Amino acid sequence: MSGTEERPLAGKVALVAGATRGAGRAMAVELGRAGALVHVTGRTTREHRSEVGRPETIEETAELVAAAGGTAVATAVDHLRPEQVEALVARLEAEHGRLDVLVNGLWGGDHLLDYPEGFEKKMWELDLEAGLRMLRLGIDSHLITSRYALPLLTRRPGGLVVEVTDGTAEYNANHRGHAYFDLAKNAPVRMALGLARDLKDLGGTAVCLTPGYLRSEAMLDTYKKVTEETWRDAVADDPHFCISESPTYVGRAVAALAADAEVGRFNGQSLSSGQLARVYGFTDVDGTRPDAWGYIAALEAGKEPRERDYR
Structure with missing residues (x-):
């Protein structure tokens, strides 16, 4: 295998906005593994913890990129503050003169969900302040980031923007x-x-890209603090956790998209990690190809899906 095949993104510059943990962290790692120079941003550093309250940091993400053979630069950025995003993009322009991949993975609103009760409440019964903050974190941050990053990304053809969400359009x-x-x-x-x-x-x-049933750090902690290595221990409590996937799976999906010279065929589409695994041939870390959204659709249709039919 040639170096180009091993590192198809060599010479590319990527920005993963919201790379502190979970899917964003894995996307940064896999982009770096594929050869891109990755700028990773978030609000939690070793000196400051964001409102999310989780311990993972952007410095750790950069170290994981390096451990995968890549290069990453960690920068603390609150993407709701336009001046911070503008300064970040100015730095990218000054240092590289280009931006090839923008991953808008910003979220950080799970702590505001009032789970599970919030999913049973009527709109006017939900906390207004928490709800509006959720929209700021999940919508405004994406708009602000694109506003400043896209003029740099569009200087040359071939740029890729990945909007990260939860759930397919369907x-x-x-x-x-x-x-x-x-x-x-x-x-x-x-x-x-x-x-x-x-x-x-x-x-x-x-x-737009969504993972499936994601085994993020926070999700693993909710299941009696199982780890990525012992996650199947949680299936006894939640049988549907059997169709879950590691963050690496969606990270590999992003890297495959970024390396695809014909990626324009997906322009405007809603995609999932399981869908792209079938297109590009990659697998999750255990060598399988979980299709969580297919499994969930079958479950909600009143069927009894079997793991082996969706992995």
Whole structure:
């Protein structure tokens, strides 16, 4: 295998906004593994913890990229503060003169969900301040980031924007049960559609991407603190956890998209990690190809899906 095949993104510059943990962290690692120089941003550093309250930091993400053979630069950025995003993009321009991949993975609203009760409440019964903060974190941050990053990304054809959400467009067509969460997770689908129109004549591509049942650090902690190595211990409590996937799976999906010279065929589409695994042939860390959204659709249709039929 040639070096180009091993590192198809060599010479590319990527920005993963919201790379502190979970899917964003894995996307940064896999982009770096594929050869891209990755700038990782977030609000939690070793000196400061964000409102999310989790211990993972952007410095750790950069170290994981390095451990995968890549190069990453960690920068603390609050993407709700335009001046911070503008300064970040100015730095990218000064240091590299280019931006090839933008991953809008910003979220950080799970702590505001009032789970599970919030998904049973009517809109006016939900906390207004928490709901509006959720929209700021999940929508405004994406808009602000794209506003400043896209002029640099569009300087040369071939740029890729990945809007990250939870749920495919098809799945999210049904209300997600929590008024603010529903809006926050449908917005990236619409953003990708609009950006696809704006980027098309400039040779760029925008897609929306969702993981499946993600084994993020926070999710693992909810299941009696199982680890990525022992996650199957949680299936006894939640049988449907059998279809879960590691963050690496969606990370590999992003790296495959970024390395695809024909990625424009997906412009404006809503994609999932399981769907792209079938297109590009990659697997999860255990060598399987989980299709969580297919499994969930079967479950909600009243069927009894079997793991082996969706992995």
